[in-house]
Amino acid sequence: MDQPIAVRDLDTLTSWNSEWGGLKVAVLGLGASGFSAADTLTELTADVLIVADAASDNRIEMTQVIGATLALGGSAPEQVSALSAHMPDVVLVSPGYPRDHLLLEWCRTAGIAMWTEIELAWRLRDKTGTPAEWIAITGTNGKTTTAQLTAHILSTAGFRAGAVGNIGIPVLDAIRYPDGFDFLVVELSSFQLHGMPRHGAGAISPLASVCLNLADDHLDWHGSRGAYAQAKATVYANTKIAAVYNRAVLATQSMVEEADVIDGCRAIGFGLDTPGPSDFGIVSDLLVERAFHDDRHNEAVELFTLDELRQRNLAAPHMLANILAASALTRAAGVSVDALRAGVASFEVDPHRNQLVLHRGGVSWINDSKATNSHAASASLSAVDPVVWIVGGLLKGVDVAPLIQQHAKRLKAAIVIGTDRLAILSAFERHAPQIPVFEVDSTDTEHVMPRVVEMAHGIATEGDTVLLAPAAASMDQFESYADRGEKFATAVRERVGGSGDDTSDVPTATPTA
Template sequence: MARDVTALQERLAALTSWHHDWSGLRVAVYGLGVTGFSVADTLAELGAEVLVVASKADEERAMLLEVIGAELLEEPDLSAAPERLVEFDPELIVVSPGFHWDHPLLLWAAERGIQVWGDIELAWRLRDKVGDPADWICVTGTNGKTTTVQLTATMLLAGGSRVAPCGNIGVPVLDAIRDPQGFDVLVVELSSYQLHWVNRNAGGELQPYSAACLNIADDHLDWHGSLEAYIAAKAKVYQNTEVACVYNRADANTLRMVEQADVIDGARAIGFGLDVPGPSDFGIVDGILCDRAFLDDRMHSAIELTTLDELREAGLAAPHVVANILAASALARSYGVPPQVIRDVLTAFRLDAHRIELVRVEAGISWVDDSKATNPHAADASLKAYPSVVWVVGGLLKGVDIDELVRSHVSRLRGAVLIGVDRAALRAAFERHAPGLPVVEAEADETEGVMPTAVRLASGIAREGDTVLLAPAAASMDQFADYAERGRLFQEAVNEFLGGEADDDQSASRPGSD
């Protein structure tokens, strides 16, 4: 049946509200993870015809699809468009973040001229379901996104706003915009996968209240194809920003993104960094974290937010954590949160599990779980927090170069324990830059055996004053379900190996406490 392409494009462009007519729209949803199900559930509630296409379907979600009136097409081989998808003839495709941009089903859609949206675009169009739409504060970057989102949301909540952290942090944005209580502001963590799909279609252009890109380093190059494409995706976070574009003064890429962004008139560039801040910046002066952006006389004065000593007491003084705190403070201040509220939040805030988490101190050796360091940039920040390290490293390297990370930290390494499948590049890097360094490998076929072996080997290398640091610089799915399982098994192995009770006073081994 011939399709009136112009009429369909006009209809899709006009669908910018929950209260518009979505009924009967044929939508194929690619993927049935947390995001994919939230998309299908939302569209079914709107009255659209929904076909979910997945290579594998969780049994519970598959049953729920039947309940909500969506159809499931489970097809292990998606190297070509299945017959049922072709027959369904979708007018729109909404893709989950895990689908690679050149997946055969997306190439098929492009050939047929079918619009492709991500869950973020769909949520932006539907954000007015519950009263006035919430403002969106958007956060991206290679590392530190989740911590910054949590900090920002906590500061906003303490400042009196109804707020929800959502997006790549684990709660789909579509769930947040459908919450019946409604919110004043959403703090949205955005991955490069999600940003790849935004601002592509008329009517769905994201317009953040404030936005931040925390940093850029090689990551997910296997997905994007090049560092340039990865940076281009991340840069979309600043497009159409209304109030504040928060960038990292130590990362020239983020500054260029802001300089090149097409923003709403009046939006300001707000830099953050660990050095002395200029006007319109956040930074540090004599151990004091300062705001020189959101005050009347920013040319000659600054507002104190907290001190490094206070952050040290809370276990938040590692340099990369301090940078996240400054970025979150800038975002919160852009929304009017008072400085004293920020200080109070930082006094009580604690990092999530598996983020430079001190597990034990025994015989003068600290054992630290930073399993969340899933790429070289994150591992670099973690390694910099400790003077002498036995490094537990390895996993899925995701196409990134590990050589420079090894070279730059040789001077602080006591030794290394290799885990994971991508070991050849690690071996070569250590042989090239540290031929005399003890480097051992945790050979284990089963997930349960990896960490006990790694811990035993690390113990044989570590000396008093050292930190045994799990900072893998790699993804975890080769041997573990996710980074959390990797970290949990490391902690269990440490406690089982050391036995007995942990030392009473472990605070001295927190990063940044020296």
């Protein structure tokens, strides 16, 4: 096979105004980030080939509009042939491509540079003039909520701020926004971080960064816990002002200690305990700061009271941690304490993250469909007792047995859904045989949640919480975690919302064998 020969010095491509014309680029994948990369590069008059397994009709049509070439479908060897014929100078890899994919193996063998859309966006961040400062956020859980809250606080303080990246808005779309931004709050997944350089022209240098927490997730993709943690640690590289870490998760502190940051960058801890100097934390019923005020060695500045946050359904332990992390990031960005308070006071939690759908007959129905792994589900379970737990989906190689052991005492019952039901049922049988466990094995996705809610309604009594916190991905039965959450909420409103306190007509569920 003929191997491409690099003809461009990629290290010179560090600005929107660099010479991008004629650069031969291949974009792997035609999802949101892949199309955004192709759209950006064709605007820069690069020669763009898109290689994708599948794409929507709209994306195919838009590919023709922007002037990119599309190689759609075909076997992996056929895609390699298309890539080889294009002879790219650089390949843009969409998040989630398996590390051992034949296309990536070919690029490595051929010595072709592989970038993520994050690296490309960093190189192009000056399109509208003075580049926005970046605030980088990762972690196994809480990324989206913390990114949204951070951007909201910055906006409340009068800055032009946007939450982008893994949150759903491609960074490349944001850097081309005509009016520009003061801050981009960039949510980064482990997939995105895995492919990002820590040094060189494409290495990002955020104003502030945080790894919120670390627990087993996506181990099937990364191959090991160590590889997953190493990817997450990339978030701290080249941080300028504040590397924020979770005092309760020693791994995040180690990441900061080992990070190659900019001189003068400070390590800022957050946690639900008493803070030391340079920390955020909790004293009695107050969330406080001892990091960015003049007398931090002797005094703490009050930020919020727990009662204030309880009134707004923001006092669950994991939410308090998110608030403290966002407070640290925004204070590092120069936000005043008054603006910080105003931002949190006006913040609304994203749907599907500990969303109270209904409280009827003394039973609370909570949608935490975004709890797609054990760590997130554990946070949700820790906040309720007793609970009817809806669990299951795609486990992504993670063992749920420790989660079941940890929370068995608070479980009234469990309802198991999804493709990987057998592993969950087996874990209950081994570690919590006293818990009634019910199984919904419907392959008709439209009827999964109505059946789940019917079962839960027959189990839950006054004082109970029915909690959808699946500890698993959703794509086996639903389009996304949002689709799963919407279907749950709809089923709850239809089945429970109109029934008042009368449960006499609800059939009694029978535990699975």
